[in-house]
Amino acid sequence: MTWETIIGLEVHVELKTESKIFCNCSTRFGGEPNTQVCPVCLGLPGALPVLNQQALEFATRAALALNCQIAGYSKFDRKNYFYPDLPKAYQISQYDLPLAEHGHVDFIFGGEPRRVRIRRIHLEEDAGKLLHSEDGGLSADANVSLVDFNRSGVPLIEIVSEPDLRSGEEARAYLNRLKTILAYADVSHLKMEEGNLRADVNVSVRPTGSTEFGTRTEMKNVSSFRAVVRGIEYEAERQVKVLDEGGSIRQETRQWNETKGVTIALRSKEEAHDYRYFPDPDLPALDISRDFVEGVRANLPELPDARQARYVRDYGLRDVDAGILTSDLSLAAFFEEAAGLYPKDPKAVANWVLGDLLRIMNARAAESDEIPITPKQLADTLMLIDRGTISGKIAKTVFEETMATGKDPEVIVKEKGLVQISDTSELEKVIADVIAANPQPVADFRSGKETALGFLVGQVMKATRGKANPGIVNELLMKALK
Amino acid sequence: MALYYKSAKELAGMLSRREVSAVELTRAALDRAEQVEEKVKSFVTRTPDLALAQAEAVDRRRATGETLSSLAGIPVAIKDNMNTFGVRTTCSSKILANYIPPYDATVVDRLNAAGTVTVGKTNLDEFAMGSSTENSGFFTTRNPWDTSRVPGGSSGGSAAAVAVGEAVISLGSDTGGSIRQPAALCGVTGLKPTYGRVSRYGLVAFASSLDQIGPFGRTAEDVALALSAIAGHDRLDSTSAPVPVPDFTAGLNRGVKGLKIGIPREYLAAGISPAVREAVLRAVEVLVGLGAEAEEVSMPHTEYALSAYYVIAPAEASSNLARYDGVRYGVRAGEYSDLVDMFSRTREEGFGPEVKRRIMLGTYALSSGYYDAYYLKAQKVRTLVNKDFEEAFRRFDVLVTPTAPSVAFGIGQKTDPLAMYLEDVCTIPVNLAGLPGMSLPCGFAAPEPAAGVAGGGPTAGDGNGLRLPIGLQIIGKAFDEETVLRVGHAFQQATDYHKQRPALDAKGGARQ
Numbered sequence A: 001m002t003w004e005t006i007i008g009l010e011v012h013v014e015l016k017t018e019s020k021i022f023c024n025c026s027t028r029f030g031g032e033p034n035t036q037v038c039p040v041c042l043g044l045p046g047a048l049p050v051l052n053q054q055a056l057e058f059a060t061r062a063a064l065a066l067n068c069q070i071a072g073y074s075k076f077d078r079k080n081y082f083y084p085d086l087p088k089a090y091q092i093s094q095y096d097l098p099l100a101e102h103g104h105v106d107f108i109f110g111g112e113p114r115r116v117r118i119r120r121i122h123l124e125e126d127a128g129k130l131l132h133s134e135d136g137g138l139s140a141d142a143n144v145s146l147v148d149f150n151r152s153g154v155p156l157i158e159i160v161s162e163p164d165l166r167s168g169e170e171a172r173a174y175l176n177r178l179k180t181i182l183a184y185a186d187v188s189h190l191k192m193e194e195g196n197l198r199a200d201v202n203v204s205v206r207p208t209g210s211t212e213f214g215t216r217t218e219m220k221n222v223s224s225f226r227a228v229v230r231g232i233e234y235e236a237e238r239q240v241k242v243l244d245e246g247g248s249i250r251q252e253t254r255q256w257n258e259t260k261g262v263t264i265a266l267r268s269k270e271e272a273h274d275y276r277y278f279p280d281p282d283l284p285a286l287d288i289s290r291d292f293v294e295g296v297r298a299n300l301p302e303l304p305d306a307r308q309a310r311y312v313r314d315y316g317l318r319d320v321d322a323g324i325l326t327s328d329l330s331l332a333a334f335f336e337e338a339a340g341l342y343p344k345d346p347k348a349v350a351n352w353v354l355g356d357l358l359r360i361m362n363a364r365a366a367e368s369d370e371i372p373i374t375p376k377q378l379a380d381t382l383m384l385i386d387r388g389t390i391s392g393k394i395a396k397t398v399f400e401e402t403m404a405t406g407k408d409p410e411v412i413v414k415e416k417g418l419v420q421i422s423d424t425s426e427l428e429k430v431i432a433d434v435i436a437a438n439p440q441p442v443a444d445f446r447s448g449k450e451t452a453l454g455f456l457v458g459q460v461m462k463a464t465r466g467k468a469n470p471g472i473v474n475e476l477l478m479k480a481l482k
Numbered sequence B: 001m002a003l004y005y006k007s008a009k010e011l012a013g014m015l016s017r018r019e020v021s022a023v024e025l026t027r028a029a030l031d032r033a034e035q036v037e038e039k040v041k042s043f044v045t046r047t048p049d050l051a052l053a054q055a056e057a058v059d060r061r062r063a064t065g066e067t068l069s070s071l072a073g074i075p076v077a078i079k080d081n082m083n084t085f086g087v088r089t090t091c092s093s094k095i096l097a098n099y100i101p102p103y104d105a106t107v108v109d110r111l112n113a114a115g116t117v118t119v120g121k122t123n124l125d126e127f128a129m130g131s132s133t134e135n136s137g138f139f140t141t142r143n144p145w146d147t148s149r150v151p152g153g154s155s156g157g158s159a160a161a162v163a164v165g166e167a168v169i170s171l172g173s174d175t176g177g178s179i180r181q182p183a184a185l186c187g188v189t190g191l192k193p194t195y196g197r198v199s200r201y202g203l204v205a206f207a208s209s210l211d212q213i214g215p216f217g218r219t220a221e222d223v224a225l226a227l228s229a230i231a232g233h234d235r236l237d238s239t240s241a242p243v244p245v246p247d248f249t250a251g252l253n254r255g256v257k258g259l260k261i262g263i264p265r266e267y268l269a270a271g272i273s274p275a276v277r278e279a280v281l282r283a284v285e286v287l288v289g290l291g292a293e294a295e296e297v298s299m300p301h302t303e304y305a306l307s308a309y310y311v312i313a314p315a316e317a318s319s320n321l322a323r324y325d326g327v328r329y330g331v332r333a334g335e336y337s338d339l340v341d342m343f344s345r346t347r348e349e350g351f352g353p354e355v356k357r358r359i360m361l362g363t364y365a366l367s368s369g370y371y372d373a374y375y376l377k378a379q380k381v382r383t384l385v386n387k388d389f390e391e392a393f394r395r396f397d398v399l400v401t402p403t404a405p406s407v408a409f410g411i412g413q414k415t416d417p418l419a420m421y422l423e424d425v426c427t428i429p430v431n432l433a434g435l436p437g438m439s440l441p442c443g444f445a446a447p448e449p450a451a452g453v454a455g456g457g458p459t460a461g462d463g464n465g466l467r468l469p470i471g472l473q474i475i476g477k478a479f480d481e482e483t484v485l486r487v488g489h490a491f492q493q494a495t496d497y498h499k500q501r502p503a504l505d506a507k508g509g510a511r512q
Helices: A053-065 A168-185 A225-244 A290-298 A304-315 A319-326 A329-341 A346-364 A375-386 A392-405 A409-415 A424-437 A439-446 A452-463 A470-481 B008-016 B022-040 B048-063 B106-114 B156-164 B180-186 B220-230 B274-289 B302-323 B339-350 B353-366 B372-395 B417-424 B428-433 B481-494
Strands: A003-014 A077-080 A090-093 A100-109 A112-125 A129-132 A145-148 A155-161 A197-207 A217-222 A252-257 A262-268 B043-046 B075-079 B117-122 B169-174 B189-192 B212-217 B260-264 B293-297 B398-402 B437-445 B468-476
Touching (some): A003 A168, A003 A225, A053 A112, A053 A168, A077 B302, A090 A112, A100 A168, A112 A168, A168 A225, A168 A304, A168 A329, A217 A225, A217 A262, A225 A252, A225 A262, A304 A329, A304 A346, A319 A329, A319 A346, A329 A375, A346 A375, A346 A392, A375 A409, A392 A409, A424 A452, A424 A470, A439 A452, A452 A470, B008 B022, B008 B220, B022 B043, B022 B048, B022 B075, B048 B117, B075 B106, B106 B117, B117 B156, B156 B169, B156 B180, B169 B189, B169 B220, B180 B189, B180 B437, B180 B468, B189 B220, B189 B481, B212 B220, B274 B398, B274 B437, B274 B481, B293 B372, B302 B353, B302 B372, B302 B417, B372 B398, B372 B428, B398 B481, B437 B481, B468 B481
Parallel strands (some): A217 A252, B075 B117, B075 B169, B260 B293, B260 B398
Antiparallel strands (some): A003 A155, A003 A197, A077 A090, A100 A112, A112 A155, A197 A217, A252 A262, B189 B212, B189 B437, B398 B468, B437 B468
């Protein structure tokens, strides 16, 4: 029997508000533990939440960017459970009336267009962070766990997909597209290493062709795309094995163990929390006006699909190239700025970005928001070619050098003496030497073997360490050989 | 009359005319507490040093010629479920016995700004759950009229403190009657404002959709003064209403001529002692004599209010009290084997039986599979109770009812939790509807026989033996505390029940 894997993702995204969702504390990452806290986010007796309007606006913007319908009436609910990182012993979240529903994300996977439906998006608060002595970083003598509440109350949106994904790699493609759209919507810093984006992964399997879903398991708080893919693949394989051996899948929460590469059962459905959701009486229900929604929509930044179409239309790029450029906000921004500085040939700019730039960055496995060359440096390099200061070939050397050192192309050209030799008298001298040193190719050429010319040009370039202007060398050689 | 028994209004005049200094007045209140506290036990924490420092500051400011608020220099007591910066705030619970808040509740902030003098934090039923202070995790406050009886609750300490002269004004909180019922039992005036009128920021939550802070005083006028100081929108409380705050003392003297008073018949039905019923009806006659028009009205959903309340309030409480887990503050169990054990033992040791009972009730009501049958249904009942009031207020300006079914009962007398819950049968519907309600003294009666139901008990004010205060409840339209206060003030201008003082020091009472 063959099996089909069914995947649904619940993605938690931290919004990039300056202050927390229900108080004025800073959301800055990396502060000394418990320095960005107040009675509200510490859940002290008597403290009350007040909704940060910016969080509501960011959440709405994200939901619109993901093609959702925004509710006219929404509310906050309490999700009750005990855990040391949850200071009120309930999380303020949204239960039956989420902020947004019925969205979708379109992306290309395996060369084919795919659409994953978004069931709902809701707004909630993050919890604090536990630090365990066995994880290191704490005094080694004590077997203690400490809590840092700096993260407590950072606004989150939870984006719940329908079970529309069928493989780990497809899940990765979905996540990448989701991340791109959210980056364009400018609602989150999206720093994976700071936990800005975490996923709960629901996996089930069913016989290929079946229309009913199998029993699913859930992996909580998976914090990298790679782990999502590996977790899905492991979990699907595990489930198939259980079923193939005649067993059955238990509905349970499992934990992905990154170092061991396995999932481990945490708690069964029977042991699952009853969160006892009920409307939070401390927060008035949200009456979300159409004016508010349309205002957010009107200020929505350009999204990746629109930008891709614009690159094709305005810069004459191929659709696939525009797709790659716009798949990453930093890359698109880089391209667009460089193209602005070098308006005469945006396609050339695109070729450099898609060619040398990506090649070097991939080789270095650099994060895309750390492009080690400025758009101006790329434009300057192209202008150096245009002015005849360097050849196209030397330009690649200069470009690599700029990427490596950050130095401006003019500086590199000057320091390394890479200025193209276009001075005919200087080149005539070199050509005379090459002709004298290579009688056989010269004779070949003169006897009609045109290809010998290439060899001689190469010798001239070699003698000038590539700096000779190839056009002029050609011209002078022809003249000298005739 | 002793300084400590005068009204805030009178004292404000004396202070501004410099007939008395804030320090002198404060010393009078502190000395009074020294004298009676052992018998009454109003306070969990007394703050004499803070009080004198605040009083000195007021006197200094007055000496510079600064115009001060009319409450400047007035001794106030604060229920110990409102946060006071640097002063222990326990909610009369062992679990918070050592808790010192790092911030002031908004009401405390506002009183401080008005220049009041904080004399202490008053006792309550643990986390405001109860009607007698017997559920305090520390001790039971005594009724100054008879120290073998309860002062009512949960704000029993705040009511007793004002009744016995340890404070001129005090703050209480009222979730189902916790200001009005102790006001009735202690013979003082107490107002639960409209939900949203006073900020809840810094009030330790019991049931967030019902909790409201309000003042106790010796007169409706004092209550109006205090309400003017603490009312108003607070950006820290999303449920506080952005409505203008009038000067609540301004319209007090407008009288009740032509005012329409409704008398909901369900509030005078079985369970209300004859003496109370009589006193209430006589109070209505007084108001009619002053020119008001009174008529009976039916509020058919009243009988369901108590049941709905005992689903909604515990449900919210089960969530509000979940934070007391021993992780961050408060008292943690001494020994435990792991995290879950630490949670359970801390809560097992820290909470008293009534708090545990309500946490269990509420947890059950919110549980998966029971939510619709309990919580949701209770919310529907709440809507129906609201509609009863909406109907009634189309015809009437205020409604008048008993505050409590009977006079103060003996300590230890009500052992059945359900019997205790019935203490709030007249006050709970008002919280469900979020309306303002005030209790003020409207008569006196002899104690009921311990068995409860009385057949032709002694009539009010018969003067024989022990006399205990009876409370009249005046219920108003949302955000119409002005009319409620006006009716109360008119009644007090025509009667002297509020001028009676308890017989704590001398046998037979200290009739003025």
